[in-house]
Amino acid sequence: MLMNLVDYVIKNANTSFQDLPFNQVDSAVLSQASYLDFNVASGKTLGELAVSSRSENLYEGTWNPQGNRDLVEAFQSSKRFGGIRWTEFVNVTDCDKQYQFSAVTYHLSDNLCFIAYRGTVASVVGWKEDLNMSFMQTIPSQKMAVAYFMAVNKKNPNCQFILGGHSKGGNLAEFVAAQLPNDLKDKIKMVYNLDGPGFRNDLSSKTDAKVLKMMPKNSVIGAILDESSDYQVVKSSKVGIRQHDLFTWQVSGTAFIEEPDISRLSKGVSSLSSKFVVDLEDSAKEFYLDKLFSMISINENTYWREVMTTRNGWLVVQRFLQTDAETKRKLFKTTVQLLSLAVARDASGSR
Incomplete structure (x- = not known):
């Protein structure tokens, strides 16, 4: 029977980690739970999250609030997940320094912990930091992630x-x-990268731990800066960018159902993002992204749902029209370069 993450939690409610060892689906369940705001939780286990007097605030800023509600409710009656103790929750955002970082540690046993690093929530500053990887060797969140591990390990x-x-x-x-x-x-026993972007420089030679990267057939985020073939392709119940949602990934038993390969579109994203990094100067990329996001940001903590309103959409257009001629020229030049890279990639890929 095909399942999603919530179905998996319900099915294995009475199965301990001793009876069924930690697997790739467990990693996705706990990674998804890291999007919750543990600051408003009243208890210290996953099973206690649903009984918090402020439980509705757990889902603030998440991409799929209903899916997360269902997951938390499933934790409540699950012996496998409900008793997992969580600690060291960190959630910090700095719009000026352009970073968004969050992580939580789950104690699976007395001598085994799962550290879940949160992905980008629906805020503009988080996505800006992600794109900064195109011109920065190391982004602030990466440095904070290492510091977080060192503190938890201590x-x-x-x-x-x-x-x-x-x-x-x-x-x-x-x-x-x-x-x-x-x-x-x-x-480090294992590393799970669930549709996460790659790196400007290959890190595989520096990683001793076993790394499993999983991405859906129509991956967009996971295909960025990753032209390797060292990944597992998983089946999703949705199409396009919606496949990035872990709740759409299809489970059979204790693993995700596999697809033969990522789509041509995903391979195009991978190739284009790599060309963007290599072929454009870092200063041009930095200028382009800084100006673009300064027009989009409505306030210090803008969410994309705010940008997409008609009123704020017009505000973004007005900001562009009020931009000086030299800035417009540079933005136009970089946009043309991006389109040229896309056309060149598509032409070479269609031969």
Whole structure:
């Protein structure tokens, strides 16, 4: 029977991690839960999340509030997940320094922890930081992810770790595994990158831990800066960008159903993003993205749903029209370069 994440939690409610060892679907369940706002939780286990007097605030800023509600309700009656203790929740955003970072640690047993790095929520600043990877060797969240691991490890010296995350969170998990000193790399049992973007430079030679990257057939986010073929393609119940939602990934037993390969569109995104990084100067990319996002941002913590309103949409247009001629010229030039790269890639791919 085909299942999604919630179905999996319900089906395995009475199955312990001793009876059914931690697997790729478990990593997705806990990575998805990292999008919740644990600051408003009243208890310290996943099963207690639903009884919080402010439980509705758990889902603020998430992409799929109803899916997350269903997941939290399933935790409540699950022996497998309900008793998992969570600690060290961190959630910080700085619009001026352009970063959004969040992580939480789940204690699977006395000597095994799963660190989940949160992906990008529906805020403009989070997406701006993601795109900054095109011209920055290391973004602030990546540095914070390493510091977070070091702090958690110091508090749990006898623990081994599994690292994981969805979207940008998967990128952070893989980055941490590559950057740790050798004496700490041995403590990493596994890394799960769930449709997270790649890197400007290949990190595979620096990662001793086993890394499993999973992405749906129509992957967009996971295909960015990743032209490798070292990934598992999973089946989704949706199409296009909606396949990025972990709740759409199809489960059979203890694993995701596999697809033969990613789509031509996904391969195009991968190729184009790599060309964008290599062929355009970093200064041009930085200028382009800074100006573009300064027009889009309505306030200090703008969410995309605010940008998409008619009123704010017109405000973005007005900001562009009021921009000086030199800035418009530079924006137009970079846009033309991007379109040229896309056309060149499409032409070479159709031969």
